[in-house]
Amino acid sequence: MIGQDLAAFIEGPVMMVLGTRSLAGLPAVGRAIGARVTPERDAIDIFASPSQWADALGGVAAGSQIAFTACRPSDYKTFQLKGEVVDVAPVDPADQVVAERYADDMTRVLLDLGVQQRQIDQWLTRVGLVRLRLSPSSTFAQTPGPGAGAQLGKVAP
Amino acid sequence: MTVPLSAIRDCFEGVIPSIVATLDAAGTPNVSYLSQVYLVDETHVALSNQFFSKTVANVKATGRAALVVVDGRTGQQYALDLAYERSLGEGETFERMAAQLKAISSQHAMGEVMALRSADLYRVIDCRPAPGGAAVTAVRPPEPVNDGERLALAARLAATVAAQSDADAMIDRTLDGLTRDLGFANVMVLSLDEGAARLTTLASRGYAVGGVGSEVALGDGSIGIAAATLQPVRLSDMSRGRRFAEAVRNSAEIDAARHIPLPGLVEPQSQLAAPMVSRGRATGVLFAESPERFSFTGEDEDALTLIGAQLAASLRLAELEARESAAPLAPPLAGAAGGVAAGSFRVKSFSFDDSVFIDDAYLIKGVPGRLLFHLLQVFVETGRRDFTNREIRLEPSLRLPDLKDNLETRLILLRRRLDEKAAPVRLTRPGRGQIRLDVQGTPRLEIAPAG
Numbered sequence: 001m002i003g004q005d006l007a008a009f010i011e012g013p014v015m016m017v018l019g020t021r022s023l024a025g026l027p028a029v030g031r032a033i034g035a036r037v038t039p040e041r042d043a044i045d046i047f048a049s050p051s052q053w054a055d056a057l058g059g060v061a062a063g064s065q066i067a068f069t070a071c072r073p074s075d076y077k078t079f080q081l082k083g084e085v086v087d088v089a090p091v092d093p094a095d096q097v098v099a100e101r102y103a104d105d106m107t108r109v110l111l112d113l114g115v116q117q118r119q120i121d122q123w124l125t126r127v128g129l130v131r132l133r134l135s136p137s138s139t140f141a142q143t144p145g146p147g148a149g150a151q152l153g154k155v156a157p
Numbered sequence: 158m159t160v161p162l163s164a165i166r167d168c169f170e171g172v173i174p175s176i177v178a179t180l181d182a183a184g185t186p187n188v189s190y191l192s193q194v195y196l197v198d199e200t201h202v203a204l205s206n207q208f209f210s211k212t213v214a215n216v217k218a219t220g221r222a223a224l225v226v227v228d229g230r231t232g233q234q235y236a237l238d239l240a241y242e243r244s245l246g247e248g249e250t251f252e253r254m255a256a257q258l259k260a261i262s263s264q265h266a267m268g269e270v271m272a273l274r275s276a277d278l279y280r281v282i283d284c285r286p287a288p289g290g291a292a293v294t295a296v297r298p299p300e301p302v303n304d305g306e307r308l309a310l311a312a313r314l315a316a317t318v319a320a321q322s323d324a325d326a327m328i329d330r331t332l333d334g335l336t337r338d339l340g341f342a343n344v345m346v347l348s349l350d351e352g353a354a355r356l357t358t359l360a361s362r363g364y365a366v367g368g369v370g371s372e373v374a375l376g377d378g379s380i381g382i383a384a385a386t387l388q389p390v391r392l393s394d395m396s397r398g399r400r401f402a403e404a405v406r407n408s409a410e411i412d413a414a415r416h417i418p419l420p421g422l423v424e425p426q427s428q429l430a431a432p433m434v435s436r437g438r439a440t441g442v443l444f445a446e447s448p449e450r451f452s453f454t455g456e457d458e459d460a461l462t463l464i465g466a467q468l469a470a471s472l473r474l475a476e477l478e479a480r481e482s483a484a485p486l487a488p489p490l491a492g493a494a495g496g497v498a499a500g501s502f503r504v505k506s507f508s509f510d511d512s513v514f515i516d517d518a519y520l521i522k523g524v525p526g527r528l529l530f531h532l533l534q535v536f537v538e539t540g541r542r543d544f545t546n547r548e549i550r551l552e553p554s555l556r557l558p559d560l561k562d563n564l565e566t567r568l569i570l571l572r573r574r575l576d577e578k579a580a581p582v583r584l585t586r587p588g589r590g591q592i593r594l595d596v597q598g599t600p601r602l603e604i605a606p607a608g
Contacts, residue, residue, distance in 0.1 A: 019178035019188025019223075027178040027186060027215075027223040029236065052288050055223070055236065056178075067178070067186040082185060114396030119173070119232025122289045140211075142189065 002044070002136065006079060007037040010044060010070050013105040015123075018048060018132075019067035023059040030056030032068065033124055034102025036095075038133075044068070044081070046132045047091060047099040049125040060132060062087055068134055069142060073113055078142035087133040095131050159285035162199055165228060165235055167451060169196040170393040171261045172229030177204065179215035179222050187211045192261060194226055195254050195276065202239070203250050203276040205258055213277065216241040222279065225287065229394050230451055234287040239279035251276045256388030260379050310338050311460035315467035324475040324565045325586075331443070331468050332362045339460060341445040343422060346433075346468070347373065348441040348566045349384050353523055356384055356442055359570055361420045368420035370521050370574040383430035384439045389458045392428045394450045415512050415519050427452035431461035433469035440469045440563070476565045479546050479590045501599040502581045506530040508607060515580055524562075525571040527555055532592070533582065533600050546590040568592060 002010075016032035030053030035046045046068060050057040060066060064085045071078040091099065103124040110120050141150050168175075175191040189212050193205035202224070206213055216222050224237040245251045255273040314334035321327045328346055335341045343363035347356040354375040358368045373380045379390040425446040433441040443465040445453065505514045512522035513529055521529070531554060535541055546564055550557055557564065572584040583595040 017176045017188050017190070017225075019186035021180055021184055021186055022223075025184075026221055026238065027180045027219075029176045029178040029188060029223045029225045031176075065185045067188040069188045069190070071174075071190055076190075078190065080188065082187075116232070119227075122227075122232035122234060 002037055002041045002081075002139075004041075006139065007041055009072070009077075009079065010035050010037060010081075012072070013102070013109045014070040014072045015106070016046070017069050017071075018046070018053075018056055019069070020056045020060050020064065022055045024055075026055075028056035028059070029053075031123055031125075033126065033129060034099040035068075035070070036098050043086065043133050043135045045095065045098075046134055047095060047102075047129045048132060049128055050130055051128050052125045057130065060085055060088060066132070066134060068136075071142075073109065076143055080140040080142045081134065081136040082138050082140070083134050083136035085132050086135045087131075089131050091129045091131050096129070099129055100126055158200075158281065158283060160235060162196055162202070162281060162284055165226070165284070166196065166455065167228045167230050167393075168226035168235060169194055169202075170229050170391075170451070171257065172394040173227035173232070175227065176225040177212055177222055178224075179212050180219050181211075181215050182218045187215055191224075193254060193258050194224065195250060195257075197250055197278065200281055201242070201278060202237070202281055203245065203254060203278050205254055205273055206244070206275045206277050207258075207273060213244075216277070224279075233289065235284055236287050237284045238282040240282055242278045242280055244275040244277050246275050250278070252386070253388050256382055256386035256390055259386065260382050260390040260392060305456070307339065307454070307456045307460045308463070311463045314338055315464050318464065318467050318471055321471065322475070322478075324472055324479075325569055327468060327471045327475065328360050328569065331464060332360055335443075335445065335461075335464070336362045339457075341447075341457075343446050345420065345444045346441060347380060347384075347444065348563065348570065349375070349433075349439050350523060350563075351438075356380060357523075357570060358417075358419065359441075359566065360573065364420035366418065366420050367573075367577050368417060369577045370525075370570060371417040371419040373419060379428045379430040380442050380444050383432045383442050383444075387432050387434055387437075387439050389429070389431045389462050391430075391453055391455075391458050393426075393453070395424075395426050395428065396450070415510070415522055417519070422446055422448055424448060426450040429453040429457060429461055431458065431465040433465040433472075435466070435469035435473045440472065441465075441566075443468065472566060476563060479565050480550070481590075501601050503601050503603060504530065504533055504582075505603045505605055507605045515578070515582075518578070520578060520580065521571060521574050524555070524557065525567045525574070528567065529571055529575075529582070530602070531555055532584075532594055533596075533602060536594055536596065537600060537602055542594040542596070543587070544592045544594075546592070549592070 018030045018032055020028050022028040030048055032046045032048045035044050037044050066085055067082045069080040103126050107120050171193050175194045177191045178186055178188045180186055195203040197203050220241050222239040224239055225234055227234050254276045258273050318327050318331050321330055332344055335344045345361040346359050348359050349356050356373045358371045361368055375381050376385040383390045426449055427447040429445045431443045432439045443461050502516050510522045511526040513520045513526040575583050581597040585593045585595055587593050
């Protein structure tokens, strides 16, 4: 179960990255474009572009372990969730709406922080997205500082 | 290597956070933001390790990491495959990263200062661009490497600074050369007062006010960090770090009555601070800034460091020569002694910080303040205007720290501050190791009651 505060954080305008294992068995990095916690708060649907992050997403299928980190750029508050991918599918129209709204909100936040539009455009891909459903088994506080990496528990807050 | 690392230098400026992913021995991924990736050479990078312990544990177990770095100008992303080599706990790469990290974290107000635990060195197996957002964007062609042209200019400037025998000329030649030959539009030189843990502006170019005598606390901002760590500090995009510049500006504002505003751009985007190092100690800082992002390159950093070292050495030598010098006193200029203008001015000294006010306007504090008040006291009591560095150094009431008193630098500071304020008392240097008071009017000295 993902706590209400964490769910709200993840669904807000936070920068999202994925750590995965590539087909070659090596670590790989990708960005995610929005996320939505399931109504039961037992899983997260994460949207990402396999054409942009071929290494990171090429090896991800149901049963893969992944790491998902969400960071709020205004204060660097960061959480990492780890767990198993239970499903990978192309986005449906409702998913696309969530991803697009995320990209819009995130763009506004970054522009307010002084980041330039042309930079943001490199990061927030809106097309050709897939949906990864992550069933998290552990959550970590990752905000920079001595407490970074502390496990918040097997059950998310 | 799909893209040479030298072609993506802008990714290593700490402007946009990098991302690192690793696997543990069981294959479980970990992904983390990373404050600093340092370009070591064409095939190596070093990652800052403050507290991302899972990443470190994983690479020690599996030896591999994936990194995404972002060009701070364009946003273009690059994916790097890394093989862990070793952790550095000291040495040049470590020291440079520690100083830069301190500057970046204070710029971004990251809460507590993030001390660098180690710099983890990785070999780069491949570096390739990540396709852009909506469409795959063309990778920017690598910028031409300018073959050390800036360093050649710096070496020539260092040589002209070394050719000067007069400390004032060294400072002016340095700043003029930085603006004219190297094209730095806004520059300052500050000297470090180790005892007071602060840096004081000696001279500047490119600002509306000279700001002689303005101060930065040791450890504050890029200037203070460069002096405290003996490392150059370079910031390439301060758009998200307004608080940083404000911290520098506020550092001297504890007492508004005794505050000289630091000259400085209202909204700098790039800053470069090089420590002036002589015999392993910081004696000051050479500082440049710009309203444009990415104004300074790694080569500019090396160039300013080189010139800073030369200026530090030259000033130190001038200091020693002035100490040894026993040149006969030049006769006072005709008219200088006799032509005291009518009128009087009030000089008030506060003993708690040795600050001096002339007609209620703050002039200077610390050793230069003590010095000026002493010279004026002798002048009022005896009418004497000529002094030598040697007698000043021996004067017990001045309480000069004997070994590294930097008397020459303090005199330059005092003289330039008096000139900038168009004060009724000025200092001139009739010869090496000599000081002459030029007083317009009658000083009325006053010592503020303690408390």
